[in-house]
Amino acid sequence: MxxxxxxxxxxxxxxxxxxxxxxxxxxxxxxxxxxxxxxxxxxxxxxAKDRLVEAYLERRDLAWRQRLADRVDRHGDPRERILAVFDHLHEWFGEPDFRGCAWINSYGELGAISPRVTAQARAHKAAFMDYLSGLVAEAGLPAATAEHLRLLAEGAMVTAGIFSTRVPALRAREAADLLLTAAHR
Structure with a gap:
């Protein structure tokens, strides 16, 4: 081999x-x-095990972000592209093996003792924020809207992981829709 x-x-x-x-x-x-x-x-x-954890998180990051982009890219309308982020989360939360966010989970376990895990978690979350910022810019919305959307998405991830339910994605999508309406005014 x-x-x-x-x-x-x-x-x-x-x-x-x-x-x-x-x-x-x-x-x-x-x-x-x-x-x-x-x-x-x-x-x-x-x-060392921390090198394996780092490689696992790196590989998962690429796959996760690609799946998100594939879902978002099905839409042409900038508002629908943003809301598709939450549709992606809803789909992901419903997977039989869903156990929450791998980066949040790994950071919770090892962040205090593993600079590699901390770096991976921060890089993943920064890339997600950059992606949302790009979607918000495409929609012509205030830049701060991306941070608001990120907080909705991250909160949904944590809640879905803890309670093993897809519902937080739906509620976060509803809140994002209201946020987009308010930001567009």
């Missing part, structure tokens, strides 16, 4: 286990078993 295939197998296993159960509750030996990659090879690819 080449290095790329082994790396992907390890990251697939890490994502399932870390996202499903939390980073601290999963050991490297369990990742080895779930991935089918030898422990020696695993440590060649990721010399």
């Amino acid at each position: 080449d290095g790329t295939a082994a790396r992907e197998q390890v990251l697939d296993a890490a994502e399932r286990l870390f996202y499903g159960r939390g980073v601290q509750s999963v050991g490297m030996d369990e990742i080895r078993g779930a991935s089918g990659v030898s422990l020696k090879r695993l440590y060649q690819l990721f010399p």
Whole structure:
């Protein structure tokens, strides 16, 4: 097995286990078993667990942002593009394996002791804010609207994760709709 295939197998296993159960509750030996990659090879690819967590969050970030963009890009109207963010959240919250936001969860577990996790969480949240800022600019709305939308989305993520329900996305979408109406005036 080449290095790329082994790396992907390890990251697939890490994502399932870390996202499903939390980073601290999963050991490297369990990742080895779930991935089918030898422990020696695993440590060649990721010399420390925090490097594996960092790679897991990086890869998940790219996939998450692409899925969001794919959903938003189905719409041409700037207002509908913004509201599509919340439609994406509603869809995501309804996935059977939804366990909240991976970056919030990882930061909650390790942010105080892992600069790598902190950096990944901040980078992901900054990229999401930049994306919302771009949507708000396309709609010709005040720049502060993006921060308001982000707070609605982040609050929905936390609430949906804790209560295992899609409803926060609907409520956040309703609030975003009201916010957009007010910001447009």
